[in-house]
Amino acid sequence: MKDLISRQLIRYLENRGIEHIFGLCGHTNIAVLAALENSSIKFINTRHEQIAAHAADGYARAKKQTSVVLTHLGPGLTNAATGVATAALDSIPMVVIAGDIPSHYYGKHPHQEINLHADASQYEIYRPFVKRAWRADRPDLFPEIIEKAFQLAESGRPGPVLVSVPMDIFSKEIDTALFERLNHHTKTIQKPSIDDETAETIIQRLVHATNPLIYVGGGILIADAAEELREFVDHLSIPVVHSAMGKGAVPDDHPFLLGMTGFWGAQFTNDTCRQADYIFALGTRFAEADCSSWESEYTFNFPPTKLIHIDIDPNEIGRNYPVEIGAVVDLKQALHVLNRVAKEILPEGRQNNPFKQKIAVYKENFRKQNQVHIKDSSFPMRPERILHEVREVLPRDAYITTDVGWNKNGVGQQFPVYEPGTIFTPGGLATMGFGSSAALGAKIAQPDKVIVSLVGDGGFGQNPSVLATAAEESVAVIWIVMNNNSYGTIAGLEKAHFDTTYGTVFQKDGKSYSPDFASIAKAYGVDGVKIQSAEEFKPALKQAIESNKPFVIDVQMLNVPTPTTGHWNIMDIYSPDEKRSHVSV
Structure with a gap:
């Protein structure tokens, strides 16, 4: 059986559990909009493509699901670029589907095409910040491309991908069997964990440290690992600081939560980081503002402080600071193992009441100092x-x-x-x-x-x-x-x-x-x-x-x-x- 790609695309998204698409119309994507009219998917019509991309970003964070943006070529694609780049740098899964010029007009510079350096190359505008930019030049390859797009957006370090579709491809008929075969492919890729030996080494370093500290980034929230992190903190009573993106991973009223580090961090928080002998960093890229421009006299001082760093992205381990132990893992999976190993090593856990009291005094003093402004x-x-x-x-x-x-x-x-x-x-x-x-x-x-x-x-x-x-x-x-x-x-x-x-x-x-x-x-x-x-x-x-x-x-x-x-x-x-x-x- 044959059907239009535009209609099969919507059916594919429905089957994938997509409930909303954010975007704005243009002459290159109206075939998709027409196919959406009777769909269970709700199209959220915005007045600017940057709004669409940011809204899709917020949606993905709140729903913990890959979001979808539908945009037009040329100015539509460039308007959305800031929102898509924002999502990329914050590791938010997103699939951007953009209309493109008709494939039979490559080289002729049709309406709204950006081709000042190469023909049919609008998708390359996104190349510096998306995980991958595809252009679907053949209708028979489109099903495979859209499936790969979602898989790439969601796997490893999540992020946006772009699928640029010549408008005539949306209106091509395709054998529906090419979409149906995708039903046999898994929609969830198993993520890497940590081995027991490495987990035991990490736990031993932390429990024998004099002033250990946990530094939490946004990766904990992206991995949906806050519950596992809290279990780890409660069992070992290790103080926690966070980056701007890591805020909320541990509740602010938790007795071992100090607060945010860096330029806008509190003095007590920054001093505690500098005085730590071991820092266990989870899902963070050690960004400039969080690290006081990496100058050792203000926030982090590696060395002599020693760093254990685990993250899903190998590029972040050792980027800004030398690492004693580094592991490329999914944080939720890794913390599950670390919690089990910690309880095997210390079945009763560990108490740290003096430092808990120290944190309580700091928080009370901060509250009192702020009262005059409040x-x-x-x-x-x-x-x-x-x-x-x-x-x-x-x-x-x-x-x-x-x-x-x-x-x-x-x-x-x-x-x-x-x-x-x-x-x-x-x-x-x-x-x-x-x-x-x-x-x-x-x-x-x-x-x-x-x-x-x-x-x-x-x-x-x-x-x-x-x-x-x-x-x-x-x-x-x-x-x-x-x-x-x-x-x-x-x-x-x-x-x-x-x-x-x-x-x-x-x-x-x-x-x-x-x-x-x-x-x-x-x-x-x-x-x-x-x-x-x-x-x-x-x-x-x-x-x-x-x-x-x-x-x-x-x-x-x-x-x-x-x-x-x-x-x-x-x-x-x-x-x-x-x-x-x-x-x-």
Whole structure:
């Protein structure tokens, strides 16, 4: 039997369990859209391809499933590129299906083709950041390509792949047997574990260490290994620190959780890292901000500290620091073995009450030091008060998406996360505009959870048309616009080092300026509130949650820098031999 590839593609995705596709139309992909009309798969129509890619990213993180993006060639593909690259650097599985020029027009430069250096090469735009970029030039090979795309996206270190499809291929008939044979291929690849001998060596090194420490990256959450990690920590009573992407892998109220490392990490956390004799790193790439630009006087000091590092990606082991023991493994599988071996070596576990008390004292002191800002009733509001009241109002299992600035760095430093995998932040690319769209995908994936996007006015202004999709689909995200009328973090840096804020603040006729985001929301058909005093914020957030509708809260915020104790080498580039960081503007 023969059928159109476009219809067989949708049937394949249905059989694979895909429930939503994010994207935007174009003349190259309408055959797929037409095939979707009567499908069980819901097409989430966005007003910009970057929104589609970020929403698909948030969806994949929240649902723990590979997401699908459908886009057009040329400007559609390039618009989506930032969102796809963000997903790539954060190891998020995604399959991007893009329409391409008709195969019979190769070399003729048809409408919207990018071919300034080679004909029929638009798919190569994605080559630097996707795991693989395919172009499906023959209809009979398309089934095999789409199957390989999902397998590659999900295996090893997950990430996006691109399948670029000439539009005429979508409309070709194909023998359905070529798709049916894919049913015989496994949809789950078995992942590598760790051998008992290596596990025993790791456990012995940790239990005989004087000051062991566990350093957790986002790989724990990607591997869905938070439960196994907590069992490991509870049994051996080893303190835990985390990268920005590792936040939430161990709950912030766990007695052995210290907090985030690096430039925006607390002094106690960074000092503990430097004083460790062994660090057991799990699923992390030791990124610059988390490691204070790898300068040993601030966060990590390898050597003399010794490093044990396990990760699914061999390229990350030893990339930035020398490793005593390295293992390429799936973290969930490895921790299962490590837990068993640890209990064989130490059946009763190990207590570490002195350090537990030390952590408790540090957390209490930090809380007390922050009280002056949390209780500050001035307006514009202190960011510390905004974050504190958001945490007070939200249920423990609410999902948070962040952007960049206070809503990313401040959240990482001082906003408690209690359930693993409930905070989504753009780690690798630190993309402004991620949070507002990722929240859309997260809510579609988890419709029964409260989803809040903490986003700056700069980030929200990137793609406000996310509100159109939310209104059309009744996606009840709450956007909290932490509005300081500027690109606040960059403004503070420029002011500190160059004594100007040129190009970083929003002004009209020399006065501070901001759009009324609440009114913009209402124009899209979304509820919105513009906060006028600090006392109004908390009731407005409660109202937004109770409404169970899309909701924008525009709150003016003081532009004060996130406290820093680590280091970022850009400071030395801007102001050599001076100890400058950020300033308030």
